[in-house]
Amino acid sequence: MEANKLVELASAVSSGAVRVVDLTFTLSPDFPVIVLPPEFGQAAPVRIQQISRYDSAGPAWYWNNLSFGEHTGTHFDAPIHWFTGKDLPNNSVDTMPTRDMIAPACVIDCSAQAAQDPDFLLTIELVEAWEARHGRIPARNWVLLRTDWSKKGWRDYANLRDDGAHTPGPNAAVMRWLVEERGILGFGTETIGTDAGQAGHLDPPYPAHHFLHGGGRYGLQCLCNLDQLPATGAVIMAAPLKIQNGSGSPLRVIALLAS
Amino acid sequence: MIDPIEPPPRKNPLIRTRLPTSPPKARSRTSHAFTRAAAEGRFVLQRCGSCGTYCYPAREACPCCLSSAVAFVDAPRRGTLLSETTVRVPSDVYFRERAPWRVGLVKMECGPIIVAHLHADCEESAGVKMSFQLDRSGQAVAFASPEKETPNMSDDRQWREMTADPKFRRVLVTNGRSAVGQEAVAALKSAGAKTVFVGVAEPWKPLAGEKLLRAQEGIEIVPLDVADEKSTMDLAADIGGKVDILVNTTEYIRSGGLLDRRGTSVARDEIDQAYLGFINLAQAFGPGMRMRGADGVNNSAAWVNVLSVYALVNWPAFGAYSASQAGCLSLSHSLRAELRPGGVKVINLFTGPIDIEWFQTVPPPKVAPRAVATAVVSALQNGLEEVYAGDVAEEIRQRLAANPKAVERELGGRYRS
Numbered sequence: 001m002e003a004n005k006l007v008e009l010a011s012a013v014s015s016g017a018v019r020v021v022d023l024t025f026t027l028s029p030d031f032p033v034i035v036l037p038p039e040f041g042q043a044a045p046v047r048i049q050q051i052s053r054y055d056s057a058g059p060a061w062y063w064n065n066l067s068f069g070e071h072t073g074t075h076f077d078a079p080i081h082w083f084t085g086k087d088l089p090n091n092s093v094d095t096m097p098t099r100d101m102i103a104p105a106c107v108i109d110c111s112a113q114a115a116q117d118p119d120f121l122l123t124i125e126l127v128e129a130w131e132a133r134h135g136r137i138p139a140r141n142w143v144l145l146r147t148d149w150s151k152k153g154w155r156d157y158a159n160l161r162d163d164g165a166h167t168p169g170p171n172a173a174v175m176r177w178l179v180e181e182r183g184i185l186g187f188g189t190e191t192i193g194t195d196a197g198q199a200g201h202l203d204p205p206y207p208a209h210h211f212l213h214g215g216g217r218y219g220l221q222c223l224c225n226l227d228q229l230p231a232t233g234a235v236i237m238a239a240p241l242k243i244q245n246g247s248g249s250p251l252r253v254i255a256l257l258a259s
Numbered sequence: 260m261i262d263p264i265e266p267p268p269r270k271n272p273l274i275r276t277r278l279p280t281s282p283p284k285a286r287s288r289t290s291h292a293f294t295r296a297a298a299e300g301r302f303v304l305q306r307c308g309s310c311g312t313y314c315y316p317a318r319e320a321c322p323c324c325l326s327s328a329v330a331f332v333d334a335p336r337r338g339t340l341l342s343e344t345t346v347r348v349p350s351d352v353y354f355r356e357r358a359p360w361r362v363g364l365v366k367m368e369c370g371p372i373i374v375a376h377l378h379a380d381c382e383e384s385a386g387v388k389m390s391f392q393l394d395r396s397g398q399a400v401a402f403a404s405p406e407k408e409t410p411n412m413s414d415d416r417q418w419r420e421m422t423a424d425p426k427f428r429r430v431l432v433t434n435g436r437s438a439v440g441q442e443a444v445a446a447l448k449s450a451g452a453k454t455v456f457v458g459v460a461e462p463w464k465p466l467a468g469e470k471l472l473r474a475q476e477g478i479e480i481v482p483l484d485v486a487d488e489k490s491t492m493d494l495a496a497d498i499g500g501k502v503d504i505l506v507n508t509t510e511y512i513r514s515g516g517l518l519d520r521r522g523t524s525v526a527r528d529e530i531d532q533a534y535l536g537f538i539n540l541a542q543a544f545g546p547g548m549r550m551r552g553a554d555g556v557n558n559s560a561a562w563v564n565v566l567s568v569y570a571l572v573n574w575p576a577f578g579a580y581s582a583s584q585a586g587c588l589s590l591s592h593s594l595r596a597e598l599r600p601g602g603v604k605v606i607n608l609f610t611g612p613i614d615i616e617w618f619q620t621v622p623p624p625k626v627a628p629r630a631v632a633t634a635v636v637s638a639l640q641n642g643l644e645e646v647y648a649g650d651v652a653e654e655i656r657q658r659l660a661a662n663p664k665a666v667e668r669e670l671g672g673r674y675r676s
Contacts, residue, residue: 029487032463041524047531049488154463161465 016259023223023236023253025150027073031222032158034071034192035165043069073250076240077194077209077219081247084214091216093246100218101239103185105142105255106134107229110168114147118159119198120168124177134231139183142220142236145170150190150224159197169196172207179215186218188236188253190226194219220253229255261379263411264419266427266453267556279552279601280353284396290317292331293399297391298644304334304371315371315401336389338367340381340403353395356553361417365389365403375401376417380409392421392642395552395602397595413640422642423561423604426451428503433458433485433540438615439565440508441468442632447506448477450636453557456498458483460490485509485536495543500551502544506563506635509536512617516578529583537564537590545594549601561604563635564591568609568652571659574670576621595644606638611651624650 012018025031029046036042046068052058071077079085080092090096108130113120122145127137137143147168149157159166169189170178178184187194187208194208204210212219220238235256241249270276286294296303304313307321308328320327343363349355361377365387373389381387387403394400402421405412413424430447434440435457444455457480459466472478481498484490485507495502511532513525520526548559569577570584588607595605612618614625626649634648647653658666 029484029489032461035464041522042528044524044527044531045484045487047487155465158463160463 013256019257019259021225021228021234021255021257023225023255024074024251025222025224027068027250030154031073032154032192033069035158035160043071045069046072068250070243070246070248070250074222074224074253075220075248075250076238077213077221077248078240078246079213079216079218080245081219082206082209082213084210085216088216091213092243093240093249094242094244096218096240098239100140100185102235102237103140103142104138104232105144105188105229105234105236106130106137107144107146107226107231107234109146109231111146111148111227114149114168118166118168119196120147121171121196122169122174123171124174127174127178130231137178137182137184140185142186142188142238143178143182143184144188144220144223144226144229144236145190146226146229147190148227150222150226158192163198164200165192165197167191167193167197169194169199170208171196172202172204172211175207175211179211179217184217186220187212188220188223190221190223192222194221219248223253225255230257233257260410261412261415264414264427264556270555276551277356277553278550279395279558280356281396281600281602282353282394282398282400283351284398286398287317289319290399292317293391294393294397296331297393297399299646300390300641300643302334302336302390303331304367304369305329306332306334313367313370315367315373335367335369337406338365338373338387338389338403340364340377340383340385340387341366341372343377343381343383357416357420363403365401373401375403376421378402378404378412378415378418380405380412380415393604393644394421397599397604423504423606423639424450425504425636425639427453428557428560429454429456429498429501430504430506431456431458431481431483431498431502431544432506432508433483433536434508434510435459435472435480436466437508437510438628439510439613439631441472442628443506443508443565443635444472444478446629446632446636447504448475450640452504453477454479454501456481456502458485458494460484460486485540486531488539491536491539491543495547499544499547502548503551503557503559504561504563504639505540505544505548506565507537507540508565509533510565510617511583512567512577512580512615514577514580514617516575520579526579526583529580530586533583534586534590537587537594541590541594541597545598548603549598552601552603559601559603561606561639562594562598563606563608563638564588565608565610565631565635566591568611568647568655569670570609571655572663572666572670604642604644606635606644606646608634608638608646608648609652609656610648611655626651 033043049065051063053062078093079088085091195206199206238253240251306313309326310324312323341364345359345361347359363377365373365375386406390402391399392402425447430452432443447455455478483494551559567584569581570588573581610626612621612625614627631648638646647656
């Protein structure tokens, strides 16, 4: 590739000819995190502790100490996160190939179905119908499931009931098919996990985690602004923090699109 | 008979808030036996081991036979009011602001004559019931009440200075998700609290009993995650000037000590919630409470910590949890000293295992959440400082006083619950 093409891209970003859309929620203590049964270890919530704010603890400067679990806020899942991906090479956020951090995205709009049914599951048929309109999903692309879930208030967003969370996601067959038949790079959602809220009852349980990470692929969750992306043509930049042997990390996810 | 106190009007924002002052606080070391008794709601006097004479005030030898065996023992409370005086222009700033102030001489049935603060319904030559109360300097003073219940008895002006009655006060219950928290809300409301603010962390999670809480007047659900600095500060920014009583019902109970756990994440959560939560609450609400100690009928009055009795001695079945509670107990002592200039009491209420899910496998006796809530209200109404709710807590207290090493061994002997 010619070097000036890259400079051209940078100029286009700068001029606005290429739009940059932020797909990230603000990392804050208020944002819901995944809830496991209390007998399991829990993801530490986001904590922001002030070191100083132009005060006696630091007269001219403001800064904070931060702590959070790897899987809080808008975050990235690496293959090592799930048992199916535990023995793969370069399966953690610090060792994954950097070229995987930039890739195009196919956005499948299921917001209408999700509005009707919080337990909506994406199927192969629905993806095939999408392909009939937008073409076959290319290998090494992100597939992003748009549900408009990110527009909800926090309680409806988590949607916890006596039998667990009720949020949309993919079914088992489509996850296996996307990984094995389409060779996707990863799968992204607006909800708290890449899997549906009730995915523990699918076979295998948590199929997005199972097949994505078993296949060395990635997950993105708690995305927003997917409604601003075209079905195809957006390029996603998702570079997790380089945490030693990290299973994932909060990150800034941005999309580039030609305006 | 005394008139009931009126609900306080809204604060006049043009008038300076009166700063708290303290009654005289000097006491001899021996006298602190009364402080201890007042903290626990007991009435003690010194009694000579040789001749049996009761004496007061605290002294080093028996006034009758000069024996030095003058131990403090639980003593009968009945007495007769010999005479009373109304002090109209005291020289002490605290009493001057509260004058006229009634004091009297009480002849105890067991012997000594005691100078005491008087409830307004005490009459000369009539019987009185004596107690030691912690005044707003945190020291024990003798207080005489009528023998029998009188109308609006707890509204007495001098009694209210000694206590932290929830009536007309505004209370923050920090954790409204726990059973103890929910029972405390109900108990405080029925004790006459004007408003009970109910802290709820992670409002995106369902809240049991939410409809019931929202339906009641004077109960306000507020977002509060005590482990989160900003959440605590944000709430204090909103209601910090209206919290007269803070009831810290933080609850994070997990079993396990050191070896049967892996890593520190659970311990970290325990410390986050209990210990750092305590600090966040103190830094957010403490300064305002300390400043508002003389702010009218609904002045700031008390801070209550619901603690495990295993803060006093580790129960290895819940070893790390016990340690987190011990940390909070230590913080409470610092807080008590720091709030003292405001006259705000710090009440520690110790419980044994509570009858909730986290102590499911622990055999009875367990203390009911409602009993804990009732004890909170009673401690406030009586102005106590150390309260043991339920049989287990009381038993641990007694056994610790007898032989702490034995308690350690015995609790360690059943470290798997």
